[in-house]
Amino acid sequence: MLFRLLSGDFPRSRALTVVLIAILAGLALAPFIFPGTRSLNVAAKVAVFVLLVASYDLLLGYTGIVSFAHTMFFGIGGYGVGIAMAKMGASWGALALGIFAALALSLAIALAIGLLSLRVRAIFFAMITLAVASFFQILASQMSPVTGGEDGLSFRLPELLRERLVAYYVVLGVALALFLALLRVVNSPFGRVLLAIRENEFRAEAIGYRLVNYRTVANCLAALGATVAGVLYAIWLRYTGPDTTLSFNIMIDILLMVVIGGMGTMYGAVLGATLFVVAQNYLQDLMKLASGSLEGLPLLPALLHPDRWLLWLGVLFILCVYYFPAGIVGRLRR
Amino acid sequence: MKKDWTPLALVPVIALVALPLVGSAPTWVTLTVAGLAMGMMIFMMASGLTLVFGLMDVLNFAHGVFISVGAYGAATVLTRMSRQMEAEGLASDLSAMIPAVLAAIALAAFLGWFFERVLIRPVYGDHLKQILITMGGLIVFEQLIHVVWGPDIIPLPRPGTITGSFIVGEAAIERYRVAAVVVGLAVFAAMWLVLNRTRIGLLVRAGVENPEMVESLGYRIRRLFVGVFVAGSGLAGLGGAMWAMYQEQVNAQMGAQVLVMIFIVVIIGGLGSVGGCFLGALLVGLLANYTGYLAPKLALGSNILLMVLVLLWRPRGLYPIGKA
Numbered sequence: 001m002l003f004r005l006l007s008g009d010f011p012r013s014r015a016l017t018v019v020l021i022a023i024l025a026g027l028a029l030a031p032f033i034f035p036g037t038r039s040l041n042v043a044a045k046v047a048v049f050v051l052l053v054a055s056y057d058l059l060l061g062y063t064g065i066v067s068f069a070h071t072m073f074f075g076i077g078g079y080g081v082g083i084a085m086a087k088m089g090a091s092w093g094a095l096a097l098g099i100f101a102a103l104a105l106s107l108a109i110a111l112a113i114g115l116l117s118l119r120v121r122a123i124f125f126a127m128i129t130l131a132v133a134s135f136f137q138i139l140a141s142q143m144s145p146v147t148g149g150e151d152g153l154s155f156r157l158p159e160l161l162r163e164r165l166v167a168y169y170v171v172l173g174v175a176l177a178l179f180l181a182l183l184r185v186v187n188s189p190f191g192r193v194l195l196a197i198r199e200n201e202f203r204a205e206a207i208g209y210r211l212v213n214y215r216t217v218a219n220c221l222a223a224l225g226a227t228v229a230g231v232l233y234a235i236w237l238r239y240t241g242p243d244t245t246l247s248f249n250i251m252i253d254i255l256l257m258v259v260i261g262g263m264g265t266m267y268g269a270v271l272g273a274t275l276f277v278v279a280q281n282y283l284q285d286l287m288k289l290a291s292g293s294l295e296g297l298p299l300l301p302a303l304l305h306p307d308r309w310l311l312w313l314g315v316l317f318i319l320c321v322y323y324f325p326a327g328i329v330g331r332l333r334r
Numbered sequence: 335m336k337k338d339w340t341p342l343a344l345v346p347v348i349a350l351v352a353l354p355l356v357g358s359a360p361t362w363v364t365l366t367v368a369g370l371a372m373g374m375m376i377f378m379m380a381s382g383l384t385l386v387f388g389l390m391d392v393l394n395f396a397h398g399v400f401i402s403v404g405a406y407g408a409a410t411v412l413t414r415m416s417r418q419m420e421a422e423g424l425a426s427d428l429s430a431m432i433p434a435v436l437a438a439i440a441l442a443a444f445l446g447w448f449f450e451r452v453l454i455r456p457v458y459g460d461h462l463k464q465i466l467i468t469m470g471g472l473i474v475f476e477q478l479i480h481v482v483w484g485p486d487i488i489p490l491p492r493p494g495t496i497t498g499s500f501i502v503g504e505a506a507i508e509r510y511r512v513a514a515v516v517v518g519l520a521v522f523a524a525m526w527l528v529l530n531r532t533r534i535g536l537l538v539r540a541g542v543e544n545p546e547m548v549e550s551l552g553y554r555i556r557r558l559f560v561g562v563f564v565a566g567s568g569l570a571g572l573g574g575a576m577w578a579m580y581q582e583q584v585n586a587q588m589g590a591q592v593l594v595m596i597f598i599v600v601i602i603g604g605l606g607s608v609g610g611c612f613l614g615a616l617l618v619g620l621l622a623n624y625t626g627y628l629a630p631k632l633a634l635g636s637n638i639l640l641m642v643l644v645l646l647w648r649p650r651g652l653y654p655i656g657k658a
Contacts, residue, residue: 066465123393123461124605127597134594135638142631248590255469302481311481314473321466322456 055225077230152241262327373619374518382566388606398589404571446567604651
């Protein structure tokens with residue numbers, strides 16, 4: 001049972017198992033053991049970002065291509081729900097239509113980008129996705145009658161989802177199910193081919209695998225995962241806007257989470273997302289304390305200023321790329 | 335090698351197509367000068383990126399940091415020089431501007447040297463890690479800018495001689511834009527001369543074509559790498575200083591904001607090609623100004639549409655460099 005659920009890809013480390021079980025238990029019981037709106041928001045954000053980061057890891061860690069359009073697909077999911085809810089009213093039909101339209105649009109764009117630019121070098125794909133994503137961001141902020149422009153869209157959800165507890169478990173359940181599905185994908189024969197391409201694309205091609213096809217399918221799957229994450233995030237926040245879904249800062253956050261957690265290990269997404277979101281919400285408090293206690297020293301208080309938390313995660317990111325390419329998970333598995 | 339002139343025709347073609355659309359000649363002149371000036375500044379910021387890519391096969395996502403640092407360097411010097419800034423006359427203005435620009439170049443070049451040495455050197459040849467490392471550098475150095483210069487936007491005054499505009503016929507032309515065009519042309523000419531008429535330029539071009547061969551002939555390609563990286567960073571700093579004076583403000587995100595535009599220019603020109611980069615920058619600058627006047631809503635997306643069109647015509651950019 002457990003074997004099938006995890007697709008035979010166990011954590012393979014006692015410490016990692018303990019951490020993963022702790023995170024899962026924490027998320028599952030979050031409404032009861034961490035009361036308060038803030039902690040529930042943190043828990044929901046962790047769940048959404050685990051899915052978002054896991055789907056990105058399929059691209060970066062397993063296929064070895066860098067995309068900067070992941071937030072675009074995240075945004076398409078968010079705006080799909082947002083526009084449908086805001087324009088068509090809070091009905092289940094509208095929600096389903098919004099989700100379906102978002103998935104279809106994501107699939108079409110991912111397919112087009114993949115077929116056009118995955119033929120050439122990885123670096124070209126990175127730049128093209130960056131350009132397309134920024135174009136989409138401009139589009140969302142310019143088409144304010146539809147998208148609400150810079151302000152975004154606030155909307156009402158169908159009755160049942162207005163209940164916070166229900167919404168939370170819907171978000172968590174879908175994120176967990178899709179995470180397991182992604183685990184299935186990377187451990188399938190298809191996932192093995194992706195790994196082969198990552199390790200040696202020349203040899204993979206020589207064996208007879210069509211690189212473009214495999215990469216494009218991976219790109220589409222990742223895009224769909226990100227879209228669902230966007231849908232979940234919109235459902236949780238009951239709001240969609242450029243800053244919560246489309247901004248380049250979120251893309252940087254995703255990169256940090258994947259690399260710190262561990263590229264090429266789905267469990268890294270869980271660790272990376274949890275660590276990052278918790279740090280984002282609680283590290284600043286800690287730094288405020290540290291910065292306050294170092295008052296009067298030169299430079300140090302400025303370096304430990306609460307707004308500089310990203311600096312330290314950035315340093316951790318660089319150290320990870322150099323010294324721990326498999327991130328925290330790689331360390332724990334040794 | 336046969337010269338390929340067709341892409342060069344794009345600049346006058348776009349300018350001429352825009353003339354009847356804009357309608358009035360004076361407005362057209364103003365827009366064209368503005369577009370050329372913007373193109374020159376983009377070229378200064380982008381040329382380092384394309385050279386570094388061509389020679390070392392490194393795509394530096396942290397290139398924007400050099401731009402921001404150049405802008406901050408210039409701002410620091412200019413705000414200290416308020417006495418010279420307030421005095422009338424070209425001489426005193428230049429005595430403030432030249433140190434500011436030199437500071438921008440020096441600061442960005444030094445940072446570039448540090449960057450190449452510490453961050454990029456261990457990951458030559460590994461694209462995935464290069465992208466990740468330079469992204470990490472972008473995050474860390476953007477935050478460090480906040481630590482050093484504070485989180486607020488710094489307003490940047492322009493010296494009197496290059497503010498305001500003069501009237502030619504009925505067209506109003508901003509002085510600063512003319513200055514930007516002059517500096518941009520000078521930088522392009524200097525780069526062209528260095529690349530085509532000096533021994534170092536010869537080695538750089540040979541290195542772009544075939545680094546192993548250059549190495550086996552006894553030249554230290556590593557030193558060339560560092561030199562080009564530092565020069566490219568310095569150019570980015572110069573471009574950043576010019577851009578900041580154009581915007582009349584400095585903030586830490588400005589480098590990241592123009593980064594997308596710079597990438598588009600580099601892609602349009604053909605990765606690694608300086609001439610293509612110059613042409614691409616002019617096209618993007620002109621188009622941005624024309625569409626900004628004709629259809630403001632389209633303006634921000636116009637350069638991406640341009641990129642798509644160019645890539646449909648020439649999938650590897652206007653002037654692709656030997657390596658695929």
